[in-house]
Amino acid sequence: MMLTMSTEQLSPTSFLVLGLLAREGPSTPYELKRHVAETLGVIWSFPHALLYAEPPRLVAQGLATEDHELTGRRRRTFSITDEGIESLQAWLERPARESTELRDVGLLQLLFANVGSRDARHQIATDQLSIHRGKLAGFEQSETTEVLKGRPVPANDKPQQWRGQALRMGVLYERAAVDFWEGVSLGVAAEEAATVRSGREDVTHG
């Protein structure tokens, strides 16, 4: 007899939920949502509806079990099964070949910024700068302060450490993004200066 055919159509979302169930123990979708919001969610958004939809799928595949509260809020608590853990571990051993998806509509706009007005370019750069600066400020404290300082990574609390890592990547990315958009801003400013010097004041095209 064969073991399981599981791990067949599991998505990143599936492994996110499996991983959380494995690490945090039995959880309701709302608790999953909370944990995601604190960690991966800051760089890779998972709408809460997903975290309600995914656990039942796992149950259908025998990777989790459900416990439905009968009173009050009628919460649904999900737990990972042994198969679930196996599946998760098998996935951890399997090298991820895909490289990062860096989906950024600001970048997409920049790509075609020449079709818009010079003013639009200016606006795009400004908006993006404030977005990325905001993000950076946001978790430069929550990460550095909370994870690295508040708790000096007690070496035996590995889970914490690995979790902090994910946020560190976010910080690195946001720093790069701020640098990048500052450069773009300078470019736009230079462009404006050049236009003014050369006396042209045609509004619509760059």
Added chain:
Amino acid sequence: MMLTMSTEQLSPTSFLVLGLLAREGPSTPYELKRHVAETLGVIWSFPHALLYAEPPRLVAQGLATEDHELTGRRRRTFSITDEGIESLQAWLERPARESTELRDVGLLQLLFANVGSRDARHQIATDQLSIHRGKLAGFEQSETTEVLKGRPVPANDKPQQWRGQALRMGVLYERAAVDFWEGVSLGVAAEEAATVRSGREDVTHG
């Protein structure tokens, strides 16, 4: 009288196609695919089926027109309409509030790496390092060399410039990623060393 109600349900994919049609002129889906592969595609993947499916949607909304070749390959060539250009420009003026989606399954694995073996952690870090180093090498030349050196951005060729920008962000990101995963590698190595020192040689050592 109102102008148009367009720009209502357009996705990033829509604007990608509109932008390419605006910049490159009438194109077949295959040509779109080529252009995407050269630029945004390296950091934000758009499967080719998307680029076949999107143009007809734009046609249905009056943002593009189709010209179907009757002989040989029966190519379908799409052109942007005036409404399409308006829609694109309106979108460029509209600030993008969403921040970057940084979807990386390597990071997701790292997040739960403590559930796996130490060996798995090592493997993850190694794999990711080679992926990101590969990407970096890949377009550190294609970008820096081709865009910045080969053609010294002749100031009047703005489109080129803006396109190059998108790739520059990719380079910055990959550099950050390499730094990050090098750090993780060190962490894993330290963990291994610590385990060896403390004499435990459990698990997978045959």
Added chain:
DNA sequence: GGGTACATGTAATCAGTTACATGATTTA
């Protein structure tokens, strides 16, 4: 003249997104 890589497209499925809707707690 057969293989192989490029070119071109379609179909089915399903995850993901958006929107809606309401229940429970807290606070003013």
Added chain:
DNA sequence: TAAATCATGTAACTGATTACATGTACCC
């Protein structure tokens, strides 16, 4: 007790992914 916010879910739609499938050009 009203308002606000947190908590909990479901339903519909559709874009995205995957898989399939065939045509055309080129090269050995």
